[in-house]
Amino acid sequence: MSQTQTVRVRFAPSPTGLLHVGGLRTALFNWLFARHCGGTFILRIEDTDRKRYDPRALPDLLESLRWLGLEWDEGPEVGGPYGPYFQSQRLHLYQQYARQLIESGAAYYCFCSPERQGSEDPAQVARRGAATGYDRRCRWIDPRLAAERVAAGEPAVIRLKMPLEGTTTFHDLIRGDITVENSTQDDVVLLKSDGYPTYHLANVVDDHLMHITHILRADEWIASAPRHVQLYKAFGWQMPAIAHLPVVLDPSGKGKMSKRKKIAPDGRALPVHVRDFREAGYLPEAMFNYLALIGWRYDAHTELMTREEIIERFTIERVNPTAAAFDYQKLDYFNGVYIRQLSVEDLAERLMPFVQRAGWHVDRATLRRIVPLIQERMERLDQVTGLVDFFFVEELPDYDAQLLIPKQADVTATRSWLQRAREVLAQVEPFTHDAIEQALRALAAQLGVKTGQLFQPVRVAVCGRLVAPPLFGTLEVLGRERVLRRLDRALAKLAVPEEFGV
Ligand code: GLU
Numbered sequence: 001m002s003q004t005q006t007v008r009v010r011f012a013p014s015p016t017g018l019l020h021v022g023g024l025r026t027a028l029f030n031w032l033f034a035r036h037c038g039g040t041f042i043l044r045i046e047d048t049d050r051k052r053y054d055p056r057a058l059p060d061l062l063e064s065l066r067w068l069g070l071e072w073d074e075g076p077e078v079g080g081p082y083g084p085y086f087q088s089q090r091l092h093l094y095q096q097y098a099r100q101l102i103e104s105g106a107a108y109y110c111f112c113s114p115e116r117q118g119s120e121d122p123a124q125v126a127r128r129g130a131a132t133g134y135d136r137r138c139r140w141i142d143p144r145l146a147a148e149r150v151a152a153g154e155p156a157v158i159r160l161k162m163p164l165e166g167t168t169t170f171h172d173l174i175r176g177d178i179t180v181e182n183s184t185q186d187d188v189v190l191l192k193s194d195g196y197p198t199y200h201l202a203n204v205v206d207d208h209l210m211h212i213t214h215i216l217r218a219d220e221w222i223a224s225a226p227r228h229v230q231l232y233k234a235f236g237w238q239m240p241a242i243a244h245l246p247v248v249l250d251p252s253g254k255g256k257m258s259k260r261k262k263i264a265p266d267g268r269a270l271p272v273h274v275r276d277f278r279e280a281g282y283l284p285e286a287m288f289n290y291l292a293l294i295g296w297r298y299d300a301h302t303e304l305m306t307r308e309e310i311i312e313r314f315t316i317e318r319v320n321p322t323a324a325a326f327d328y329q330k331l332d333y334f335n336g337v338y339i340r341q342l343s344v345e346d347l348a349e350r351l352m353p354f355v356q357r358a359g360w361h362v363d364r365a366t367l368r369r370i371v372p373l374i375q376e377r378m379e380r381l382d383q384v385t386g387l388v389d390f391f392f393v394e395e396l397p398d399y400d401a402q403l404l405i406p407k408q409a410d411v412t413a414t415r416s417w418l419q420r421a422r423e424v425l426a427q428v429e430p431f432t433h434d435a436i437e438q439a440l441r442a443l444a445a446q447l448g449v450k451t452g453q454l455f456q457p458v459r460v461a462v463c464g465r466l467v468a469p470p471l472f473g474t475l476e477v478l479g480r481e482r483v484l485r486r487l488d489r490a491l492a493k494l495a496v497p498e499e500f501g502v
Contacts, residue, residue, distance in 0.1 A: 005213060006037070006213075007034060008034075008211050008213045008214075009040070009041060009212065009215075010030065010042040010215075011026060011027040011042070011043055011065075011072075012217075013057075015047050015057030016057060017054050018056065018274070019060055019064045019273060020257075020273055021248070021257065021274060021277065021291070022248040023274075024065075024287075025291045025295070026216070027068075028291050029296070029319070030216050032292065032310060033214065033316065034073075035311045041072050042075055042085070042210060043074070044075060044086075044087070045061075045075075045085060046203065047087055048196050048197055049199075058076070060274075062076065062077065064278075067284050068291075069288065082210040087197070090206070093205060093209070094191060094201050094205055095195055097201070097205050098158045098190050098197070101158070101160070101234055101235070102147075102158060107159060107160050107234070108158070108159055108161060109138060109150055109158060109159075110137075110159045111154055134186060134187065139161060157190075157193050158190045160188050160200075160231060161187060162185045162187050162230055163182045164182065165183065166182050167179050167181055168182055168226040168229050169229075170226065170242060171241075172243055172244055173241055174244060174321050180226045182226075185227065185230075200224060200231065201231070204228050204232060204235075208232075208237050213240050213241065214241045214316075215241070217243075217244060219245060219247050220247070243319070245295060245319065246319070246321055246323045246324055247323040248295075248324060249324065249325040249326065250262065250326060251325055252325070257272065258272070270328055280380055281354060281380040281381025282331065282380060283338045283350070283381075285338045286334040287335075288307060289303075289305060289307075290330065292314070294326065296314065296319045297318060298310075298318065332379040332380065333379070335380055336378065339375065339379070340376060344372055345368065347375060348367045348368045350381060351381055351384050352364070355367065355385070355392075357385075358392075360392040366477070370388055370391055370477055374387045377469065387469065390462065390464055390478075391477065391478065394482075395489075396464040396489070399464040399465065401490075403466055404461065404490055404493065405494075406456045408453075414494060417447060417449065417454050417457060418457050421458050421487065422487045422488070422491070425439070425440075431476060431480045436476060440454065440455065440458070440472070455471055459474075461486050462478060462482075462483055
């Protein structure tokens with residue numbers, strides 16, 4: 001790359017399914033590198049594999065990239081000077097370039113049946129040191145004869161002539177020089193008999209035509225790189241700089257982060273597709289920060305960084321070649337940090353869809369009053385339903401009356417405390433956080449009990465559980481009427497002392 005050439009990188013997914021979090025990480029690193037260098041981020045859709053095509057994939061992909069804030073400078077819906085950006089609309093180009101290689105003698109027509117192409121005895125292949133089941137039979141057909149057979153309508157694929165001896169070396173920006181023996185490489189198919197290119201041909205042709213300067217891609221493609229080197233050579237093109245990103249491992253660190261859903265200890269399905277992270281209530285800000293740290297770091301201790309800081313600090317030299325495990329707990333922690341940084345209005349806005357999904361009809365004003373009570377306690381937006389359900393129901397679902405009774409207290413004492421609390425709460429004016437707090441603390445002093453002993457039955461009476469948002473604010477938001485009704489119900493539950501073994 002010359003000094004004046006600006007960086008051009010691409011994310012080139014195949015639309016075969018919903019975007020996986022590992023794919024999003026690849027997109028993010030490309031985007032970060034482009035933004036760091038003031039370069040161009042291109043989105044190219046590698047949709048030449050019609051058998052694996054999934055119509056859900058493209059909308060999901062675009063939505064996922066936009067959700068994370070990875071807007072592309074060229075590609076679907078935005079266009080650009082090197083389009084179209086869908087490979088299925090560029091078939092004529094691949095066909096033309098494949099023919100060019102035939103003409104220059106760097107590729108050949110292969111007429112073997114698909115069965116024969118892979119049917120050679122593996123032991124024989126191994127003896128010859130070849131990587132493929134294909135024995136290169138058609139490589140030796142006279143090119144003029146082959147051209148005649150094609151002209152006569154015989155179906156054929158086009159294969160690249162890999163060098164039969166020697167080695168192929170390429171420099172990986174993250175891993176250094178990588179060398180393979182050419183004898184281990186096959187004569188890869190470039191163009192199929194139906195005129196569709198394989199990934200190798202389309203990818204190389206497009207990277208060249210789109211002036212890509214750096215390829216940053218998942219490390220599963222390392223094995224393809226030597227073929228790509230030979231393809232660039234055959235065309236006489238300069239190959240872009242290349243880097244293979246460390247693989248994302250699943251939380252155990254043992255296997256690749258698979259597309260199968262994982263189950264958390266609490267029984268919840270852990271997301272693996274970007275869409276599921278979004279639906280579980282991970283903030284894009286937290287995801288952005290967390291994903292940037294899978295395989296990259298700024299220094300030994302800095303982890304929480306703004307988008308701008310990450311862009312400024314992102315270099316390929318800081319990408320680590322070793323695989324990194326996906327850590328859901330850490331992501332939850334990051335998410336909690338980012339949730340706490342949101343303004344009340346912003347968090348209320350983001351919680352709205354989750355509240356609606358639960359079937360509650362809540363107005364924005366009420367939600368904004370509840371947010372300060374739960375903001376400190378949330379790590380994911382989907383937790384909102386478990387935290388605040390009692391605000392949205394008229395009557396609490398049934399709960400265990402034992403919860404009302406604090407340790408070292410009995411049902412009779414609890415009942416009398418609750419009765420007194422009811423009296424105080426019926427009268428306190430105004431029915432606001434501070435006034436309620438003052439009144440209840442004064443009552444505890446008057447009764448000669450610890451505040452916790454008094455607050456527990458009140459909390460359980462209004463929320464139906466022991467762990468709940470801060471009490472006084474909760475009472476205020478619930479409103480006097482509902483609070484008194486719930487206290488009455490708790491008192492009724494405690495009215496039958498025999499049930500408590502008294
Ligand atoms: N279409 C390939 C994929 O789905 C692109 C690989 C590459 O970036 O070269 O990952």
